[in-house]
Amino acid sequence: MRVAVAGAGGRLGTALVAGLSGADFVDEVLAWDLPDHDLDDAGSAMRLVGRDRPNVVIHAAAWTDVDGCARDPGLAMRRNGTAAGEMAQACALNGTAMIALSTNEVFDGLRTDGRPYAATDLPSPANAYGAAKLAGEQLAREAFRATDNDFAAAALMAPGTRPTATPPLAIVRTAWLFGRPGADFPAKILAAAERSRAENRTLDLVSDEFGCPTYATDLAAAIARLVELAGRKGWNVVGGIHHVVNGGHASRAEWAREVLRLAGVSVPTRDMPMSKWPRPSTPPLWGVLEPTPLPGGGLRHWQAALAEYATIQASEQEPSR
Ligand SMILES: NC(=O)c1ccc[n+]([C@@H]2O[C@H](COP(=O)([O-])OP(=O)(O)OC[C@H]3O[C@@H](n4cnc5c(N)ncnc54)[C@H](OP(=O)(O)O)[C@@H]3O)[C@@H](O)[C@H]2O)c1
Known part of the structure; x- marks a missing residue:
């Protein structure tokens, strides 16, 4: 074929x-x-x-x-x-x-x-x-x-x-x-967590959008x-x-927390509704x-898939001997 x-x-x-x-x-x-x-x-x-x-x-x-x-x-x-x-x-x-x-x-x-x-x-x-x-x-x-x-x-x-x-x-x-x-959601969350840590800020996460x-x-x-x-x-x-x-399924916040957990990144987070994050498009809440x-x-299950993806990402970031 x-x-x-x-x-x-x-x-x-x-x-x-x-x-x-x-x-x-x-x-x-x-x-x-x-x-x-x-x-x-x-x-x-x-x-x-x-x-x-x-x-x-x-x-x-x-x-x-x-x-x-x-x-x-x-x-x-x-x-x-x-x-x-x-x-x-x-x-x-x-x-x-x-x-x-x-x-x-x-x-x-x-x-x-x-x-x-x-x-x-x-x-x-x-x-x-x-x-x-x-x-x-x-x-x-x-x-x-x-x-x-x-x-x-x-x-x-x-x-x-x-x-x-x-x-x-x-x-x-x-x-x-x-x-x-490209920069997928896990990559964006890790970058945002890095910025929050550098600026000593809490990381805001959308908790009422599910997918x-x-x-x-x-x-x-x-x-x-x-x-x-x-x-x-x-x-x-x-x-x-x-x-x-x-x-x-998960909320954006649940997905983000799993990304951070798998990457071993600890940063204070705060849930917020999507309405607090104005953007041109209106994504489906559910x-x-x-x-x-x-x-x-x-x-x-998405968590098993994400864990495998995180392992692959981590192994590629290890310094080569
Ligand atoms: N990403 C999601 O979360 C998501 C969710 C639901 C459904 N989908 C659907 O799943 C499919 C694959 O999504 P994806 O995440 O793989 O998308 P993607 O990473 O944005 O890739 C889109 C592809 O389309 C090409 N493209 C963009 N503009 C083009 C143009 N004007 N002419 C020709 N090619 C063009 C891109 O080429 P360049 O790389 O050269 O720009 C790229 O190869 C799409 O139908 C999308 O609607 C995606």
Whole structure:
């Protein structure tokens, strides 16, 4: 199987390229990124799919600066909505399957009953990033002619009982990714703790925003399992909407404290509501996703994944002998 990864240099893209490169069901990994793949160029997806003819495209390219998206909703829609639709059209026309990455921010997070958002819940984004990502989902479904009957419920149905008409499209919603490269939330918290200690200040942490911290390496492995299963059993087994996150959930403050604990950093902290931290975007307060069943089982708990990530980071920072 020839697998193309769009957004190959990003957090998830890096993990996907690394994970897929050694997989026995993959003949070739095509790493697409700027300048060849440009979300601002309407013809870019069609050119790449036509040139490389992959069997499947994993569309992980996106403008993930949520505050930037709030400041420029038009550009957010171009990059995260329209461009995802163009990739889907290119795939559908060339007989290429697509896995489109989406987000927990398609939900407004105003739910107060404590239940996580399921793949069957109706999305209702509260910010420009979420609205654009939802538009990307919808445009991808239109390109593949994926109707509610043959698509949305597919991820929730047992193998063998799914509609045989499911098109070769999977939408994978995830949340709160951590991993390399770039400054992820753990890196930002450690840097903020360092500044607080240097300035003898308390570190303020947001305690009323909840989500599912998710290790990019684990998400990439789950996506690889979907690709492998689709290759073996067909897209009617894996097409549809998937919620793929590490197990459990946490507030930003709980996540931050776990980062500090694992790094052995001791600094006084104080909980505060998100409303005390004005920012252009409005993140969902309750952004918790209910994981959908995955081949090979669900992802491990986020604390176990974070502990592994912290161990890897620490070993790389040890001075070489
Ligand atoms: N990060 C999260 O917490 C999170 C949460 C939920 C869902 N998601 C979704 O998961 C997917 C992967 O996210 P991620 O965290 O891996 O994102 P990321 O680290 O920001 O990587 C995004 C990728 O898209 C590329 N890109 C950005 N602007 C582009 C443009 N104008 N044209 C072409 N490529 C462009 C980036 O290229 P450069 O590196 O060259 O800029 C990078 O390779 C995205 O669909 C995102 O919406 C992410």
